[in-house]
Amino acid sequence: MIPSARLAASIDLLAAMEAAPRKPADAVANSFFRERRYIGGGDRRAISGLVWDVMRGWRRLGWWLQKQNLPVSARLLCGARLVLDGMAVSAVANLYAEGRYATGVLERHEWDGFIAMQDKSLDNPDMPKAVRLELPDWLLPRLEETFGPALETEIKALSGEAPLDLRVNTLRADRAEARKALAREGLHAELTPHSPWGLRLESRLPVTASAPFRDGRVEIQDEGSQLVAALTGASPEMRVLDYCAGAGGKTLAMAMMMNNRGHIVACDVSEPRLDGAVRRLRRAGVHNVERHLLGAGDKWAKRRAKSFDRVLVDAPCSGTGTWRRNPDARFRTTETDLAELLVKQAAIMDRAAALVRPGGRMIYATCSLLKAENTDQVHAFLARHPDFRLVPSEAPDLPEALRHESMISLTPARDETDGFFGAVMERIPEQDEADTAQA
Numbered sequence: 001m002i003p004s005a006r007l008a009a010s011i012d013l014l015a016a017m018e019a020a021p022r023k024p025a026d027a028v029a030n031s032f033f034r035e036r037r038y039i040g041g042g043d044r045r046a047i048s049g050l051v052w053d054v055m056r057g058w059r060r061l062g063w064w065l066q067k068q069n070l071p072v073s074a075r076l077l078c079g080a081r082l083v084l085d086g087m088a089v090s091a092v093a094n095l096y097a098e099g100r101y102a103t104g105v106l107e108r109h110e111w112d113g114f115i116a117m118q119d120k121s122l123d124n125p126d127m128p129k130a131v132r133l134e135l136p137d138w139l140l141p142r143l144e145e146t147f148g149p150a151l152e153t154e155i156k157a158l159s160g161e162a163p164l165d166l167r168v169n170t171l172r173a174d175r176a177e178a179r180k181a182l183a184r185e186g187l188h189a190e191l192t193p194h195s196p197w198g199l200r201l202e203s204r205l206p207v208t209a210s211a212p213f214r215d216g217r218v219e220i221q222d223e224g225s226q227l228v229a230a231l232t233g234a235s236p237e238m239r240v241l242d243y244c245a246g247a248g249g250k251t252l253a254m255a256m257m258m259n260n261r262g263h264i265v266a267c268d269v270s271e272p273r274l275d276g277a278v279r280r281l282r283r284a285g286v287h288n289v290e291r292h293l294l295g296a297g298d299k300w301a302k303r304r305a306k307s308f309d310r311v312l313v314d315a316p317c318s319g320t321g322t323w324r325r326n327p328d329a330r331f332r333t334t335e336t337d338l339a340e341l342l343v344k345q346a347a348i349m350d351r352a353a354a355l356v357r358p359g360g361r362m363i364y365a366t367c368s369l370l371k372a373e374n375t376d377q378v379h380a381f382l383a384r385h386p387d388f389r390l391v392p393s394e395a396p397d398l399p400e401a402l403r404h405e406s407m408i409s410l411t412p413a414r415d416e417t418d419g420f421f422g423a424v425m426e427r428i429p430e431q432d433e434a435d436t437a438q439a
Protein backbone atom coordinates (compact mmCIF):
# COMPACT_ATOMS: atom_id res chain seq x y z
CA MET A 1 0.00 0.00 0.00
CA ILE A 2 1.27 3.50 -0.68
CA PRO A 3 1.47 5.80 2.37
CA SER A 4 -1.61 7.86 1.39
CA ALA A 5 -3.67 4.66 1.15
CA ARG A 6 -2.51 3.65 4.64
CA LEU A 7 -3.65 7.02 5.98
CA ALA A 8 -7.02 6.66 4.22
CA ALA A 9 -7.46 3.15 5.71
CA SER A 10 -6.57 4.43 9.21
CA ILE A 11 -9.21 7.15 8.84
CA ASP A 12 -11.77 4.55 7.65
CA LEU A 13 -11.00 2.30 10.62
CA LEU A 14 -11.38 5.17 13.10
CA ALA A 15 -14.67 6.14 11.47
CA ALA A 16 -15.85 2.50 11.78
CA MET A 17 -14.99 2.60 15.50
CA GLU A 18 -16.89 5.86 15.96
CA ALA A 19 -19.89 4.37 14.18
CA ALA A 20 -19.99 1.43 16.63
CA PRO A 21 -19.46 3.10 20.02
CA ARG A 22 -20.78 0.07 21.95
CA LYS A 23 -18.39 -2.38 20.31
CA PRO A 24 -14.86 -2.88 21.69
CA ALA A 25 -12.33 -1.23 19.39
CA ASP A 26 -10.31 -4.41 18.83
CA ALA A 27 -13.48 -6.24 17.69
CA VAL A 28 -14.17 -3.44 15.17
CA ALA A 29 -10.57 -3.62 13.96
CA ASN A 30 -10.75 -7.40 13.57
CA SER A 31 -13.83 -7.25 11.38
CA PHE A 32 -12.42 -4.26 9.44
CA PHE A 33 -9.32 -6.26 8.47
CA ARG A 34 -11.32 -9.46 7.88
CA GLU A 35 -13.36 -7.61 5.27
CA ARG A 36 -10.17 -6.27 3.64
CA ARG A 37 -8.00 -9.34 3.30
CA TYR A 38 -5.97 -7.58 0.61
CA ILE A 39 -4.33 -5.48 3.37
CA GLY A 40 -1.04 -7.26 4.17
CA GLY A 41 0.64 -7.69 7.56
CA GLY A 42 3.00 -4.68 7.35
CA ASP A 43 0.23 -2.34 6.22
CA ARG A 44 -2.05 -3.69 8.88
CA ARG A 45 0.50 -2.99 11.60
CA ALA A 46 1.09 0.56 10.31
CA ILE A 47 -2.66 1.27 10.12
CA SER A 48 -3.36 -0.18 13.58
CA GLY A 49 -0.33 1.65 15.01
CA LEU A 50 -1.63 5.04 13.88
CA VAL A 51 -5.19 4.26 14.95
CA TRP A 52 -4.11 3.17 18.44
CA ASP A 53 -1.87 6.24 18.75
CA VAL A 54 -4.85 8.44 17.87
CA MET A 55 -7.05 6.63 20.39
CA ARG A 56 -4.49 7.00 23.17
CA GLY A 57 -4.36 10.75 22.54
CA TRP A 58 -8.02 11.27 21.57
CA ARG A 59 -8.93 14.12 23.91
CA ARG A 60 -5.61 15.94 23.61
CA LEU A 61 -5.68 15.74 19.81
CA GLY A 62 -9.26 17.02 19.87
CA TRP A 63 -8.15 19.94 22.05
CA TRP A 64 -5.46 20.88 19.50
CA LEU A 65 -7.89 20.70 16.59
CA GLN A 66 -10.51 22.79 18.40
CA LYS A 67 -7.86 25.36 19.24
CA GLN A 68 -7.34 25.78 15.48
CA ASN A 69 -11.13 25.89 14.87
CA LEU A 70 -10.92 22.58 13.06
CA PRO A 71 -13.50 19.80 13.43
CA VAL A 72 -12.57 16.77 15.56
CA SER A 73 -12.84 14.28 12.71
CA ALA A 74 -11.04 10.98 12.08
CA ARG A 75 -9.48 12.60 9.00
CA LEU A 76 -7.84 15.42 10.97
CA LEU A 77 -7.10 13.48 14.18
CA CYS A 78 -4.72 11.26 12.19
CA GLY A 79 -2.88 14.21 10.64
CA ALA A 80 -2.70 16.07 13.95
CA ARG A 81 -1.19 13.00 15.61
CA LEU A 82 1.50 12.79 12.91
CA VAL A 83 2.32 16.51 13.14
CA LEU A 84 2.45 16.47 16.95
CA ASP A 85 4.69 13.39 16.76
CA GLY A 86 7.16 15.52 14.81
CA MET A 87 6.41 14.81 11.14
CA ALA A 88 6.86 17.86 8.91
CA VAL A 89 3.55 19.37 7.77
CA SER A 90 4.69 19.16 4.14
CA ALA A 91 5.22 15.38 4.55
CA VAL A 92 1.86 14.99 6.28
CA ALA A 93 0.20 17.02 3.53
CA ASN A 94 1.61 14.61 0.92
CA LEU A 95 -0.41 11.82 2.56
CA TYR A 96 -3.63 13.73 1.93
CA ALA A 97 -3.95 12.93 -1.75
CA GLU A 98 -6.72 12.60 -4.34
CA GLY A 99 -7.74 9.23 -5.73
CA ARG A 100 -9.78 6.14 -4.99
CA TYR A 101 -7.61 4.95 -2.09
CA ALA A 102 -6.84 8.35 -0.59
CA THR A 103 -8.59 10.83 1.66
CA GLY A 104 -8.48 14.03 -0.43
CA VAL A 105 -5.97 16.89 -0.29
CA LEU A 106 -5.74 19.18 2.72
CA GLU A 107 -7.71 22.38 2.40
CA ARG A 108 -5.99 25.68 3.09
CA HIS A 109 -7.42 26.13 6.61
CA GLU A 110 -6.53 22.51 7.52
CA TRP A 111 -2.97 23.10 6.34
CA ASP A 112 -2.81 26.32 8.41
CA GLY A 113 -4.10 24.48 11.49
CA PHE A 114 -1.40 21.84 11.13
CA ILE A 115 1.26 24.55 10.69
CA ALA A 116 0.16 26.05 14.04
CA MET A 117 0.74 22.62 15.70
CA GLN A 118 4.19 22.18 14.19
CA ASP A 119 6.97 21.77 16.78
CA LYS A 120 4.41 21.52 19.59
CA SER A 121 4.00 18.44 21.78
CA LEU A 122 0.80 16.51 22.34
CA ASP A 123 0.61 17.63 25.98
CA ASN A 124 0.05 21.29 26.75
CA PRO A 125 -0.15 22.96 30.18
CA ASP A 126 -3.29 24.88 29.15
CA MET A 127 -5.28 21.66 28.74
CA PRO A 128 -8.02 21.01 31.31
CA LYS A 129 -7.17 18.11 33.63
CA ALA A 130 -9.69 15.68 32.14
CA VAL A 131 -8.25 16.35 28.67
CA ARG A 132 -4.67 15.94 29.86
CA LEU A 133 -5.53 12.64 31.58
CA GLU A 134 -7.62 11.42 28.63
CA LEU A 135 -10.75 11.03 30.76
CA PRO A 136 -14.38 11.78 30.01
CA ASP A 137 -15.36 14.90 32.01
CA TRP A 138 -17.98 13.05 34.07
CA LEU A 139 -15.48 10.46 35.29
CA LEU A 140 -12.81 12.88 36.49
CA PRO A 141 -14.47 13.84 39.82
CA ARG A 142 -15.36 10.21 40.49
CA LEU A 143 -11.78 9.07 40.00
CA GLU A 144 -10.48 12.01 42.04
CA GLU A 145 -12.76 10.83 44.82
CA THR A 146 -11.19 7.36 44.65
CA PHE A 147 -7.54 8.28 44.24
CA GLY A 148 -7.07 11.77 45.71
CA PRO A 149 -3.44 12.83 45.24
CA ALA A 150 -2.53 9.50 43.58
CA LEU A 151 -4.87 10.24 40.64
CA GLU A 152 -2.26 11.06 38.02
CA THR A 153 -0.01 8.12 38.95
CA GLU A 154 -2.93 5.71 38.86
CA ILE A 155 -4.30 7.02 35.56
CA LYS A 156 -0.84 6.71 34.06
CA ALA A 157 -0.65 3.09 35.24
CA LEU A 158 -4.16 2.47 33.88
CA SER A 159 -3.04 3.82 30.51
CA GLY A 160 -0.10 1.43 30.28
CA GLU A 161 -0.08 -2.11 29.02
CA ALA A 162 -1.08 -4.91 31.39
CA PRO A 163 1.31 -7.83 31.87
CA LEU A 164 0.06 -11.33 31.13
CA ASP A 165 -0.77 -12.96 34.46
CA LEU A 166 -1.31 -16.67 34.85
CA ARG A 167 -2.82 -18.64 37.71
CA VAL A 168 -1.14 -21.94 38.33
CA ASN A 169 -3.77 -24.64 38.70
CA THR A 170 -2.63 -26.52 41.78
CA LEU A 171 -4.94 -29.40 40.84
CA ARG A 172 -2.42 -30.13 38.10
CA ALA A 173 0.95 -28.61 39.13
CA ASP A 174 2.62 -26.43 41.71
CA ARG A 175 3.97 -22.97 40.96
CA ALA A 176 7.61 -24.02 40.62
CA GLU A 177 6.77 -26.91 38.25
CA ALA A 178 4.54 -24.77 36.08
CA ARG A 179 7.16 -22.04 35.94
CA LYS A 180 9.82 -24.53 34.80
CA ALA A 181 7.49 -26.04 32.20
CA LEU A 182 6.84 -22.57 30.76
CA ALA A 183 10.56 -21.77 30.75
CA ARG A 184 11.20 -24.94 28.74
CA GLU A 185 9.06 -23.34 26.00
CA GLY A 186 10.93 -20.05 26.21
CA LEU A 187 8.27 -18.35 28.37
CA HIS A 188 10.13 -16.89 31.33
CA ALA A 189 7.70 -15.98 34.08
CA GLU A 190 8.18 -14.07 37.32
CA LEU A 191 6.22 -14.79 40.49
CA THR A 192 3.44 -12.27 41.00
CA PRO A 193 3.89 -10.30 44.23
CA HIS A 194 0.61 -11.06 46.03
CA SER A 195 -1.14 -14.21 44.85
CA PRO A 196 0.25 -17.58 45.93
CA TRP A 197 -0.65 -19.02 42.51
CA GLY A 198 0.40 -16.16 40.21
CA LEU A 199 3.00 -16.09 37.45
CA ARG A 200 3.67 -13.00 35.37
CA LEU A 201 4.81 -12.88 31.76
CA GLU A 202 5.41 -9.98 29.46
CA SER A 203 2.20 -9.14 27.61
CA ARG A 204 1.43 -10.74 24.24
CA LEU A 205 3.55 -13.85 24.66
CA PRO A 206 1.91 -16.81 22.92
CA VAL A 207 1.01 -18.69 26.11
CA THR A 208 -2.14 -20.37 24.79
CA ALA A 209 -0.01 -22.44 22.40
CA SER A 210 2.18 -23.75 25.24
CA ALA A 211 1.82 -27.21 26.79
CA PRO A 212 1.25 -25.92 30.37
CA PHE A 213 -1.73 -23.90 29.12
CA ARG A 214 -3.14 -26.62 26.88
CA ASP A 215 -2.99 -29.29 29.59
CA GLY A 216 -4.53 -27.04 32.26
CA ARG A 217 -1.51 -26.41 34.46
CA VAL A 218 -1.96 -22.67 33.99
CA GLU A 219 -4.93 -20.43 33.22
CA ILE A 220 -4.85 -16.77 32.16
CA GLN A 221 -6.09 -14.64 35.07
CA ASP A 222 -5.05 -11.22 36.32
CA GLU A 223 -3.52 -11.34 39.77
CA GLY A 224 -6.28 -9.05 41.07
CA SER A 225 -8.91 -11.53 39.94
CA GLN A 226 -7.01 -14.34 41.69
CA LEU A 227 -7.06 -12.32 44.91
CA VAL A 228 -10.82 -11.79 44.66
CA ALA A 229 -11.24 -15.57 44.40
CA ALA A 230 -8.92 -15.97 47.40
CA LEU A 231 -11.05 -13.44 49.34
CA THR A 232 -13.99 -15.89 49.32
CA GLY A 233 -12.04 -18.30 51.53
CA ALA A 234 -13.76 -21.16 49.64
CA SER A 235 -12.51 -24.46 51.07
CA PRO A 236 -13.09 -28.21 50.52
CA GLU A 237 -16.59 -29.47 51.49
CA MET A 238 -18.22 -26.03 51.22
CA ARG A 239 -21.28 -25.29 49.11
CA VAL A 240 -20.34 -22.32 46.98
CA LEU A 241 -22.38 -20.24 44.56
CA ASP A 242 -20.68 -18.13 41.89
CA TYR A 243 -23.69 -15.94 41.08
CA CYS A 244 -22.22 -14.00 38.12
CA ALA A 245 -19.84 -16.69 36.92
CA GLY A 246 -19.51 -15.65 33.27
CA ALA A 247 -17.00 -17.96 31.61
CA GLY A 248 -15.84 -19.17 35.00
CA GLY A 249 -12.58 -17.31 35.72
CA LYS A 250 -13.20 -17.20 39.46
CA THR A 251 -15.16 -20.47 39.50
CA LEU A 252 -12.00 -22.22 38.32
CA ALA A 253 -9.90 -20.60 41.02
CA MET A 254 -12.40 -21.50 43.74
CA ALA A 255 -12.65 -25.12 42.53
CA MET A 256 -8.88 -25.28 42.86
CA MET A 257 -9.02 -23.79 46.37
CA MET A 258 -11.58 -26.46 47.23
CA ASN A 259 -9.31 -29.16 45.86
CA ASN A 260 -12.13 -30.31 43.59
CA ARG A 261 -14.26 -31.22 46.62
CA GLY A 262 -17.50 -29.75 47.96
CA HIS A 263 -19.84 -28.26 45.37
CA ILE A 264 -19.88 -25.09 43.27
CA VAL A 265 -22.83 -23.81 41.30
CA ALA A 266 -21.80 -21.41 38.53
CA CYS A 267 -24.73 -19.18 37.52
CA ASP A 268 -25.15 -16.44 34.97
CA VAL A 269 -27.91 -14.88 32.89
CA SER A 270 -25.84 -15.35 29.74
CA GLU A 271 -25.83 -18.82 28.20
CA PRO A 272 -22.91 -18.16 25.81
CA ARG A 273 -20.78 -17.00 28.72
CA LEU A 274 -21.64 -20.01 30.85
CA ASP A 275 -20.95 -22.27 27.86
CA GLY A 276 -17.54 -20.64 27.61
CA ALA A 277 -16.72 -22.18 31.00
CA VAL A 278 -17.14 -25.79 29.84
CA ARG A 279 -13.88 -26.13 27.96
CA ARG A 280 -11.94 -24.31 30.66
CA LEU A 281 -13.33 -26.52 33.43
CA ARG A 282 -12.44 -29.65 31.44
CA ARG A 283 -8.93 -28.41 30.71
CA ALA A 284 -8.36 -27.63 34.39
CA GLY A 285 -9.59 -31.09 35.50
CA VAL A 286 -12.36 -29.54 37.60
CA HIS A 287 -15.37 -31.75 38.36
CA ASN A 288 -17.15 -30.21 41.35
CA VAL A 289 -18.96 -27.51 39.32
CA GLU A 290 -22.56 -27.50 38.15
CA ARG A 291 -23.75 -24.77 35.80
CA HIS A 292 -27.13 -23.06 36.05
CA LEU A 293 -28.59 -20.51 33.69
CA LEU A 294 -30.61 -17.94 35.67
CA GLY A 295 -33.96 -17.07 34.10
CA ALA A 296 -36.97 -14.92 34.91
CA GLY A 297 -39.36 -16.60 37.36
CA ASP A 298 -36.71 -19.22 38.14
CA LYS A 299 -37.78 -21.42 41.10
CA TRP A 300 -34.23 -22.71 41.41
CA ALA A 301 -33.13 -19.90 43.74
CA LYS A 302 -36.22 -20.20 45.95
CA ARG A 303 -35.53 -23.88 46.60
CA ARG A 304 -31.96 -23.10 47.62
CA ALA A 305 -32.67 -20.11 49.90
CA LYS A 306 -30.17 -19.75 52.76
CA SER A 307 -28.23 -22.86 51.71
CA PHE A 308 -24.77 -21.73 50.53
CA ASP A 309 -21.66 -21.23 52.66
CA ARG A 310 -20.24 -18.75 50.17
CA VAL A 311 -21.93 -16.66 47.49
CA LEU A 312 -19.64 -14.72 45.20
CA VAL A 313 -21.23 -11.77 43.38
CA ASP A 314 -18.70 -10.72 40.75
CA ALA A 315 -21.04 -8.03 39.54
CA PRO A 316 -21.37 -6.52 36.06
CA CYS A 317 -19.70 -3.12 36.39
CA SER A 318 -18.15 -0.16 34.57
CA GLY A 319 -14.88 -2.09 34.17
CA THR A 320 -12.93 1.07 34.99
CA GLY A 321 -10.26 -1.13 36.59
CA THR A 322 -9.52 -2.92 33.32
CA TRP A 323 -8.59 0.00 31.08
CA ARG A 324 -5.06 -1.36 30.68
CA ARG A 325 -6.63 -4.17 28.62
CA ASN A 326 -9.40 -2.13 26.98
CA PRO A 327 -7.98 1.35 26.33
CA ASP A 328 -11.07 2.44 24.40
CA ALA A 329 -13.46 1.44 27.21
CA ARG A 330 -12.99 4.74 29.02
CA PHE A 331 -14.99 6.53 26.33
CA ARG A 332 -17.55 3.76 25.81
CA THR A 333 -19.17 3.84 29.27
CA THR A 334 -21.51 6.77 29.80
CA GLU A 335 -22.94 8.30 32.93
CA THR A 336 -26.31 6.76 32.01
CA ASP A 337 -24.68 3.33 31.75
CA LEU A 338 -23.27 3.79 35.23
CA ALA A 339 -26.69 4.75 36.63
CA GLU A 340 -28.18 1.58 35.11
CA LEU A 341 -25.35 -0.57 36.46
CA LEU A 342 -25.86 0.75 39.98
CA VAL A 343 -29.50 -0.35 39.94
CA LYS A 344 -28.55 -3.74 38.51
CA GLN A 345 -25.77 -4.35 41.04
CA ALA A 346 -28.07 -3.61 43.98
CA ALA A 347 -30.76 -5.93 42.61
CA ILE A 348 -28.25 -8.75 42.03
CA MET A 349 -26.87 -8.38 45.56
CA ASP A 350 -30.38 -8.57 47.03
CA ARG A 351 -31.20 -11.73 45.07
CA ALA A 352 -27.87 -13.40 45.75
CA ALA A 353 -28.00 -12.59 49.48
CA ALA A 354 -31.15 -14.71 49.86
CA LEU A 355 -29.03 -17.77 49.07
CA VAL A 356 -26.48 -17.29 51.87
CA ARG A 357 -26.94 -19.54 54.91
CA PRO A 358 -26.83 -18.02 58.41
CA GLY A 359 -23.15 -17.72 59.28
CA GLY A 360 -22.32 -17.96 55.55
CA ARG A 361 -20.82 -15.13 53.51
CA MET A 362 -21.54 -13.07 50.44
CA ILE A 363 -18.48 -11.67 48.70
CA TYR A 364 -19.31 -8.69 46.51
CA ALA A 365 -16.67 -7.85 43.90
CA THR A 366 -16.21 -5.53 40.93
CA CYS A 367 -13.42 -4.56 38.58
CA SER A 368 -14.47 -0.94 39.05
CA LEU A 369 -12.56 1.93 40.61
CA LEU A 370 -15.67 3.96 41.41
CA LYS A 371 -16.88 4.41 44.96
CA ALA A 372 -20.50 4.36 43.78
CA GLU A 373 -20.10 0.77 42.56
CA ASN A 374 -17.97 -0.35 45.49
CA THR A 375 -18.16 0.90 49.08
CA ASP A 376 -21.39 2.86 48.45
CA GLN A 377 -23.08 -0.32 47.16
CA VAL A 378 -21.89 -2.29 50.17
CA HIS A 379 -23.10 0.28 52.70
CA ALA A 380 -26.46 0.60 50.94
CA PHE A 381 -26.81 -3.19 50.95
CA LEU A 382 -26.03 -3.39 54.67
CA ALA A 383 -28.59 -0.68 55.37
CA ARG A 384 -31.22 -2.73 53.48
CA HIS A 385 -30.15 -6.02 55.12
CA PRO A 386 -29.50 -5.63 58.84
CA ASP A 387 -29.06 -9.42 59.03
CA PHE A 388 -25.69 -9.00 57.24
CA ARG A 389 -22.47 -7.48 58.57
CA LEU A 390 -18.97 -6.86 57.29
CA VAL A 391 -16.41 -9.39 58.56
CA PRO A 392 -12.64 -9.67 58.04
CA SER A 393 -12.00 -12.32 55.43
CA GLU A 394 -9.19 -14.18 57.28
CA ALA A 395 -8.84 -16.13 54.03
CA PRO A 396 -5.64 -18.22 54.21
CA ASP A 397 -4.60 -17.62 50.59
CA LEU A 398 -4.58 -13.83 50.90
CA PRO A 399 -1.35 -12.01 51.68
CA GLU A 400 -1.03 -10.93 55.31
CA ALA A 401 -1.64 -7.26 54.44
CA LEU A 402 -5.11 -8.04 53.05
CA ARG A 403 -6.15 -11.04 55.15
CA HIS A 404 -7.67 -9.13 58.05
CA GLU A 405 -9.64 -6.68 55.92
CA SER A 406 -13.35 -6.92 55.24
CA MET A 407 -13.05 -4.72 52.14
CA ILE A 408 -10.11 -4.72 49.77
CA SER A 409 -9.28 -2.53 46.81
CA LEU A 410 -6.49 -3.16 44.32
CA THR A 411 -5.12 -0.61 41.88
CA PRO A 412 -2.71 -0.77 38.94
CA ALA A 413 -0.10 1.68 40.26
CA ARG A 414 -0.08 0.53 43.88
CA ASP A 415 -0.64 -3.21 43.45
CA GLU A 416 0.35 -3.81 39.80
CA THR A 417 -3.01 -5.50 39.18
CA ASP A 418 -6.14 -4.48 37.35
CA GLY A 419 -8.39 -2.35 39.55
CA PHE A 420 -10.56 -4.58 41.76
CA PHE A 421 -12.78 -4.23 44.78
CA GLY A 422 -14.10 -6.91 47.12
CA ALA A 423 -16.14 -6.92 50.33
CA VAL A 424 -16.96 -9.80 52.66
CA MET A 425 -20.38 -9.79 54.33
CA GLU A 426 -21.64 -12.45 56.70
CA ARG A 427 -25.27 -13.36 57.27
CA ILE A 428 -25.41 -13.00 61.04
CA PRO A 429 -25.90 -16.45 62.61
CA GLU A 430 -29.45 -16.72 63.94
CA GLN A 431 -28.47 -16.98 67.66
CA ASP A 432 -26.32 -13.86 67.38
CA GLU A 433 -29.17 -12.08 65.69
CA ALA A 434 -31.51 -12.92 68.58
CA ASP A 435 -28.89 -11.72 71.07
CA THR A 436 -28.48 -8.45 69.17
CA ALA A 437 -32.25 -7.93 69.12
CA GLN A 438 -32.51 -8.54 72.86
CA ALA A 439 -29.64 -6.26 73.82
Ligand SMILES: C[S@@+](CC[C@H](N)C(=O)[O-])C[C@H]1O[C@@H](n2cnc3c(N)ncnc32)[C@H](O)[C@@H]1O
Pocket residue numbers: 225243244245246247248249250251267268269270273294314315316317348
Ligand atom coordinates in the same frame (compact mmCIF):
# COMPACT_ATOMS: atom_id res chain seq x y z
C1 LIG B 1 -17.71 -9.30 35.78
S1 LIG B 1 -18.52 -10.44 34.81
C2 LIG B 1 -18.15 -11.98 35.59
C3 LIG B 1 -16.76 -12.49 35.35
C4 LIG B 1 -16.50 -13.86 35.93
N1 LIG B 1 -16.94 -13.99 37.30
C5 LIG B 1 -15.03 -14.25 35.84
O1 LIG B 1 -14.32 -14.24 36.85
O2 LIG B 1 -14.60 -14.56 34.72
C6 LIG B 1 -20.19 -10.20 35.28
C7 LIG B 1 -21.16 -11.26 34.82
O3 LIG B 1 -22.44 -10.95 35.36
C8 LIG B 1 -23.40 -11.48 34.50
N2 LIG B 1 -24.70 -10.89 34.84
C9 LIG B 1 -25.28 -9.76 34.36
N3 LIG B 1 -26.50 -9.59 34.91
C10 LIG B 1 -26.67 -10.62 35.78
C11 LIG B 1 -27.74 -11.00 36.64
N4 LIG B 1 -28.86 -10.25 36.72
N5 LIG B 1 -27.61 -12.10 37.38
C12 LIG B 1 -26.48 -12.86 37.29
N6 LIG B 1 -25.43 -12.55 36.48
C13 LIG B 1 -25.54 -11.45 35.74
C14 LIG B 1 -22.86 -11.15 33.13
O4 LIG B 1 -23.43 -11.99 32.15
C15 LIG B 1 -21.36 -11.36 33.32
O5 LIG B 1 -20.98 -12.65 32.89
